[in-house]
Amino acid sequence: MSFVLRSLAVSDPGLVRPNNEDVAFAGSRLVAVADGMGGAPAGEVASEIVISGLAPVERSAETDPLAALVTAITTANARIRAVTDEDQATEGMGTTVTAMLLTGRRLGVAHVGDSRGYLFRAGRFTQLTRDDTFVQALVDQGGLTSEEARRHPQRSLVTRAVQGGPVEPATVALIVEAGDRLLVCSDGLSDVVNDDAIAGVLAGYPDRAECAQQLVKLAHQAGAPDNVTLVVADVVPAAGPELPTPAG
Template sequence: MTYVLRSLAVSDPGLVRPNNEDVAFAGNRLIAVADGMGGAPAGEVASEIAISSLAPAERSAPGAEPVTALLDAIGAANTRIRAVTDADQATEGMGTTVTAMLLAGRRLAVAHVGDSRGYLLRSGSLSQLTRDDTFVQALVDQGGLTPEEARRHPQRSLVTRVLQGGPLAPATVALIAQPGDRLLLCSDGLSDVVDDDSIAATLVGFPDREECARQLVKLAHQAGAPDNVTLVLADVVPAVDPETSTAGIEPA
């Protein structure tokens, strides 16, 4: 059986940042989030390049290998970022995270760089499909910090890998989708301030995607929302389902 995604994207500037450097895409087969590097020049340019490079994968051949399609698109984005920074010194140092999922039939591919996250809710259980490319995650992996200590660490936002025009090997995951799977991509503006238990409870407790997305943003606001909050929420359904997905970004 072939599946498609019912998806939507929401991007909110948060309560502190004067601008929004996050960009997202929500389609029938592709979902993606990119978070421009905070404090670096033209972070919003880098995140827009990432998403515009990924968008054509939505129309890739359903029989094509989805992991390869994502890696090719991210590689193209990385090359474009390098070209922009070479042409304009004012953008030197810009970069972006990117987390994307592509559905091809029943095959679901995940590609990831940075600290935006990808989650899978299946049968009421939440799994994080991505690993944060951050300084504190490396300490957690080495046993130097607990996950809870990492959430409070002053350097928790120090990212160790981003799309910045240099050599890059994104992490990938491949799995078989199941009807009823709920997928969540989010920038760290959500995951840094809302813990996984609260995210899981919201994904389970709000079946309607729009209500669920609003609740997740509300939780981030209640926690202070110090960063841009962007998320893509998608449900896996059989392709014969008549409901079409909602693609695009809701303005903040």
């Protein structure tokens, strides 16, 4: 059986930032979030370059979702390098990216930075990506707990980004099931809303629009110091070919 995504994206500036450097894509095969960095307008430029580079993958004939994602991100990374070479004012700009591509039953996930990808399946909530951050490295070494990392003053210090230099996206592959719910989000959500609360919303709001708005609401209730961008996507069986109507 083949599957498609029913997806919806929401991007909110939050309550503190004067501009929004996040960009999202919500398609029937591809979902992605890029969180720009480097200050306005450079961060916005970098995130737009990456999402624009990923968008054609939605209709790609490539059967390997991971290969398609990595190629698109690598190409966008080179484009960012070209832009910064042409305009010194954009030097240092970059972006995170987390993208998921569905091909048949195969879901590929490609990731750089601290935007996150999650899977909610049969009541179980799983983080599919690992943050490329200073505090995550401390957690991995046993120096911080996950909850301490959430409150750490350097929690947003990213150790890898798509900014024109050498970068290899981390990848994950899995087989989807009907009823799976996927979430891709910027750290404007995951830094201020804990996993239990996110999982509760994914479980409690079947309607994607209501689900997305509730997640943004929780981020606002927590102060929303950063842009909040997310894509909620449900895995559903692909519609079969339309059968001809019998004559007579």
